[in-house]
Amino acid sequence: MTIYIAADHLGVEIKKELKSYLESNDLQVLEIDLDNYELDDYPDFAFKLGRLVASHENAIGILICGNGVGMSIAANKVKGVRCVRATSVDDAFKGKNHNGANVLAIGSNLGLDLCKEIVDTFISTKPADTERYVKRINKIIDYENGAYNEL
Numbered sequence: 001m002t003i004y005i006a007a008d009h010l011g012v013e014i015k016k017e018l019k020s021y022l023e024s025n026d027l028q029v030l031e032i033d034l035d036n037y038e039l040d041d042y043p044d045f046a047f048k049l050g051r052l053v054a055s056h057e058n059a060i061g062i063l064i065c066g067n068g069v070g071m072s073i074a075a076n077k078v079k080g081v082r083c084v085r086a087t088s089v090d091d092a093f094k095g096k097n098h099n100g101a102n103v104l105a106i107g108s109n110l111g112l113d114l115c116k117e118i119v120d121t122f123i124s125t126k127p128a129d130t131e132r133y134v135k136r137i138n139k140i141i142d143y144e145n146g147a148y149n150e151l
Contacts, residue, residue, distance in 0.1 A: 002059040003123070004052050006032040006045040007108075008071070011064030014108045014115055018062065021116060027123070046074035046083075046105075053102055054080030060102050062119060067107035075103050079144055082137070084122075092122040100128050100137035 003022060007015035015031070022029045032048050034040075042065045053061040063071035063083070072085035083103035084095025087110060095101035104122045106115050128134050142148035 001028070001123075002056060003027055003029045004032060004049050004059060004061045005029055005064075006034070006049045006061070007036070007064035008042040008045055008066075009036050009038055009040050010066040011108045012036050014064050014106075014112060017112050018064070018115060018119060022119070022123075042070045043074040046071045047078060050075045050078030050081040050083070050103060054078055060123070061104065062122075063103060063105045064108055064115070065105070067109050068105040069107075072105035075105060082140065086118050086122065089117050089121040092118045093125050096122055096125040097128055098130075098133050100133070100140070 005015055005019055019029045019031065032045065032052065034045055034048060046063055049061045049063060053059045063075060065071045068085040072083045075081050075083035081103050082099060082101045083105050084091060084099065084101035085105045086092040086095055092104060104119065106118055128137055139148050
C-alpha cells in the first residue's frame with residue numbers, strides 16, 4: 001500500500017510528525033511535491049493528492065489542514081476520490097469500511113496523538129465488504145461516471 005500525504009500551512013508540523021511515525025512502522029509514505037508557504041491554498045494539495053490516489057491502485061491519502069473540512073471538500077471533487085473528514089477513530093473506521101473512503105482529511109486542531117489514532121484506524125481498517133455498503137459505494141462510483149441516475 002502506498003500512502004500519499006500532504007498538508008497546507010496549518011498542517012505542516014502534524015504532517016512531518018505523521019510521516020515520521022508511519023515510516024517508523026515500515027509504511028511507504030510519499031509527500032506530494034508542492035511547497036508550503038504562509039498563505040498556501042489547500043485545494044492545490046487536495047487536488048494533487050487526490051489525482052495520485054485515484055490513479056494508483058491500493059493507494060490511500062492523508063490530508064491535513066486546520067480542521068480537515070476544506071481539504072475534504074476539495075478532495076471530493078477529484079474523480080475516483082472518496083474523502084472522509086474524520087474527527088474521531090469512529091469516523092475513520094466508518095469512512096473507510098462503510099463508505100469506501102480512500103482519502104482521509106484531518107485537522108491539525110485535533111493534536112498529534114488523536115491524529116495518530118485516527119490515521120492508524122484508517123490504515124488498518126479493511127475496505128467495505130458488506131453487501132449493503134458495497135452497493136452504496138458502487139452507486140456513488142456509477143453516479144460519478146454518469147451511469148447512475150438518482151431515483
